[in-house]
Amino acid sequence: MEAKKIVDALRQALIEEMERDENIVLLGEDIAVFGGGYRVTEGLLDMFGEERVKDTPISEIAITGAAIGAAMTGLRPVLEIQFNDFLACAMDQVCNQAAKVRFMLGGQVKIPLVIRAPVGATGRAAQHSQSLEAWFMHTPGLKVVFPSTPYDAKGLLKTAIRDDNPVMFFEHKLLYGAASPGGKAKTAVDDLNEAFKPAPEEDYTIPFGIADIKKSGNDVTVVATGFMVHRCIKAAQKLGEEGIDVEVIDPRTLVPLDKTTIIRSVEKTGRIVIVSEDVLTCGVASEISAVVAENALFYLDAPVKRVSVPDTPIPFAPVMEQAVLPQEEQIIQEIKSVVYRGI
């Protein structure tokens, strides 16, 4: 059956890959008996047994380190970190070990490791709401993946599992589409349009470093990641009614980053707005801005615009949380601010 939600697409990818290669093992907090905080691994314990689907202690250092040690010696672990915020506990293992072991040892070893982690703000205050992709973009030796559709999620996860390098695989909570066992999880998937492309039940992979143009247009380039892709598509549709033709690009992988597609688009439109859910300073949008400034400055007809969370932790009260996240109306205004014509 085709997967209409990211949770199902990811599960399909895991199942297909685990059936293909018995060296693929899963570990993480509450992933086996409980089925995962966001239900991605639901049912996999029964399918593959406890040697391949392992609940772990709440020990982010140990489970990340153990996943690295297993990857160094021939297994292909897929580690779930329950919230990407908890990666802070495992930073040495991720950034000093996983990212550098192959390098320091002169290429003697491969680290076929995937670390999956949910990102995004859904009313859980500052320690369960961050989007930390940029931390890992800043550490050479890691690949960074962030899908926005079921189709991309499945194809990219399969590529990540087959990759011989550590891959940070970020998943946006509002795009999973799964109900939590305790009730209905907050989700945005019911309001998304055909851009939220389902994953077919077949074996396919999506190569890293190839951006996807989710909507083509001629007036302004919008680069967006994760949930923001969908917010930007909606904004683009409204702006279309006003005669502004927006191109929406989803990089899909931040490392490697498909600079070419972004630069070509800016050469065509002369304008760029970058929308991301991480914080502004040294963020995803900062890096893409720099790429555009270095490679396409003389094509620009307006300043580069970043729309990200201002430099603040995510506040709890819904009214404040929504105030710091890029909203559709704000995105529309920011796009309008760069599409002025003639001077």
Place this chain on the structure above:
Amino acid sequence: MDKETALFMYKKMVQIRKFEEKLYQLFLTRPMPGSMHQYNGEEAVAVGVCAHLNKDDYVTSTHRGHGHCIAKGVEINGVMAEMFAKKTGCCKGMGGSMHIADFSVGMLGAIGIVGAGIPIAAGAGWTCKYRGKGQVSVAFFGDGAANEGAFHEGINLAAVWKLPVIFVCENNVYGFSTHYRRTMAIENIADRAAGYGIPGMVVDGMDVKEVYAESGKAVERARKGGGPTLLECKTYRFMGHSRFEKSAYRTKEELEEWKKRDPIKLFEEFLLKDMKLKRQELDEIGADVDREIEESVSFSERSPDPEPDDYKKYIFA
């Protein structure tokens, strides 16, 4: 212990000692890249444990890793050339003293972050258990690492998953400059094993016979599915923490006291008195090792430097 094993271990200990002494001399007499942390005085630990290991067993090591590499069977030429940052080094000049590894003999690498190798060794142990071929994994670490979160988390994980891992704490009294009595409120790190539900043993880390005996039991238990063990080997480093560090935090008397129990001297006494070996046999081993070390230096001198952009090959597989 049979004669063959005894002589094998003796030679390994002498290799480590002479390798370290040569390095010290090299650092004093010529510009050598980087720094180093030397293993003199602790030889009995690496050698006593690794004598039980096969090529396909795994070891993780520390910033003080030269001894573990030699004990696990890494070619001395490769280790020395890595110290010289040469292309022929076992890590092709990418790691240096703190990151020596050789996967062909199960040496997963010296790791420069204190305690970080403990969960990685647990993960290697997971692979061993998953394959079910009786392999084991060993984590070497110091007394300082025993206060890292990685120690607690890694040993607990190995205990609850019953992984075939031997956790070998080399308590050499000082974490850099700080005495273990100033960093923990217990005398024996091995006592912590009880908190993980695994066996813990205090071992005389200057006596290779005792290390060999106790680690043998731990390795055997792990191979048979009995899970991990924590061995605390009481030992002492004869050199400073790093390169020319002068150890002002400890007394000469303390150092001399420990040197009376130099692990190589102790083992020589045993070999001569109890195993009736002749002095000449031991001297010949020493002379062989001297030649081997000299050859490793000249091999390193002859070896080419890496190309300036070689690093680009190793960021991603």
